[in-house]
Amino acid sequence: DAGxxxxxxxxxxxxxxxxxLRCSPKSGHDTVSWYQQALGQGPQFIFQYYEExxxxxxxxxxxxSGHQFPNYSSELNVNALLLGDSALxxxxxxxxxxxxxxxxxxxxxxxxx
Amino acid sequence: TQLLExxxxxxxxxxxxxxxxYCNSSSVFSSLQWYRQEPGEGPVLxxxxxxxxxxxxxxxxxxxxxxxxxxxxxxxxxxxxxxTGLYLCAGALEETSGSRLTFGEGTxxxxxx
Numbered sequence: 001d002a003g004x005x006x007x008x009x010x011x012x013x014x015x016x017x018x019x020x021l022r023c024s025p026k027s028g029h030d031t032v033s034w035y036q037q038a039l040g041q042g043p044q045f046i047f048q049y050y051e052e053x054x055x056x057x058x059x060x061x062x063x064x065s066g067h068q069f070p071n072y073s074s075e076l077n078v079n080a081l082l083l084g085d086s087a088l089x090x091x092x093x094x095x096x097x098x099x100x101x102x103x104x105x106x107x108x109x110x111x112x113x
Numbered sequence: 114t115q116l117l118e119x120x121x122x123x124x125x126x127x128x129x130x131x132x133x134x135y136c137n138s139s140s141v142f143s144s145l146q147w148y149r150q151e152p153g154e155g156p157v158l159x160x161x162x163x164x165x166x167x168x169x170x171x172x173x174x175x176x177x178x179x180x181x182x183x184x185x186x187x188x189x190x191x192x193x194x195x196x197t198g199l200y201l202c203a204g205a206l207e208e209t210s211g212s213r214l215t216f217g218e219g220t221x222x223x224x225x226x
Contacts, residue, residue, distance in 0.1 A: 004155070033212045042117075042201050042216030043156070056213050090155050092212065099144050099163055099205075100212045104155030 002027065004093050004105035012111045013081050021076040021108045025093030032074040033102065034066060035090040043090055049074050050096060078110075086112045116140060119202055119217035126192055127225050134187045134220045136202035143207045145178055145185045146214065150199040192224045 005024045013019050025032050031050045035043035045058035049068035063079045072093075078085055088107040094100040118137045126132055136145070144163045148156035160169050162178035162185065169176045173196075175188040185202055199221050203214040 031212055035216075040218075042119075042203070042218045043214075044216070045213050048212055058213075092155075094212045096212075099161060101158055101161060102146075102212055102214065104148075104157070106154050109153075 004091055004103050006089075006091050006105035006108050008108060009106065010109045010111075012113060014113050015081055015083060017081050017112075018077065018079045019081060019110060021078075021089050021091075021110075023074045023076070023091030023093075023105060025072050025074070025091075026103045029093035029095050029103070030072055031094045031096050031100070032068060032072065033092045033094070034074070034076045035092065035104075036060075037088040037090055037107070039087070046076070081112045083112050086110060116215045117202060117204060117217040119220050121220060122218065123221050123223075125223040125225065128193055129191050130224075132189050132192055132222070134200055134202075134222075135184070136186065136204075136217050137184045138204065139183065140204075141182050141207055142204035143182070145182070145202060145204045147176055147185070147187055148201040148203060150201060150219070156201055156203075189222075192222075194224045194226050196224050197222055 007022045033048040034046040037043040047057040052068045065077045068074045090107045091105045092102040120135050146161045147159045150156040160176045165180045165182045167178045173190045177186045199219045201219045203216045
């Protein structure tokens with residue numbers, strides 16, 4: 001049973017560019033959440049997708065957008081990259097319920113130069 | 114202001130010692146989770162606590178949820194070098210879904226042989 005898989009593992013971009021990160025959830029999970037983890041800090045919630053819709057959103061600008069596909073996989077898009085967007089981007093999958101157990105992927109390390 | 118305050122931020126101890134990590138907030142959480150993260154990897158769930166006053170044990174790790182569901186602690190007995198890692202607490206606020214977690218900044222634990 002494959003866990004949460006993310007691609008690519010590492011990415012280098014320059015300011016102003018756009019990036020797309022991908023995530024395949026754990027088998028049986030229907031919800032995907034994205035988190036940003038800056039160096040030395042805990043992850044911060046970006047948004048959550050369920051039934052192909054954005055259900056909740058954290059305090060991130062509209063440059064951050066996403067999508068969920070019918071097979072539950074998800075993409076995170078970031079436009080007009082800033083230096084401050086450099087971080088580890090984590091995808092977590094879960095199954096909707098009163099107490100959700102999140103399973104995280106290994107993340108995509110994004111460096112913006 | 115961090116919603117979840119973790120302390121200490123760094124902890125370096127010798128093998129065999131005991132330690133406690135604290136996670137405090139002024140907000141009430143419907144559930145609280147503890148994760149361990151290693152370099153280059155995503156956080157891995159250790160435990161979820163949902164009831165005020167709840168105590169859970171996982172081998173040498175003991176987790177406690179405060180009576181008011183605003184704080185939690187992680188106690189490790191007879192620490193081993195394999196316990197080294199970043200320990201993160203994360204809570205789900207009552208008004209949000211369980212997969213929208215607020216993370217503390219983490220406690221970097223180093224256990225020296």
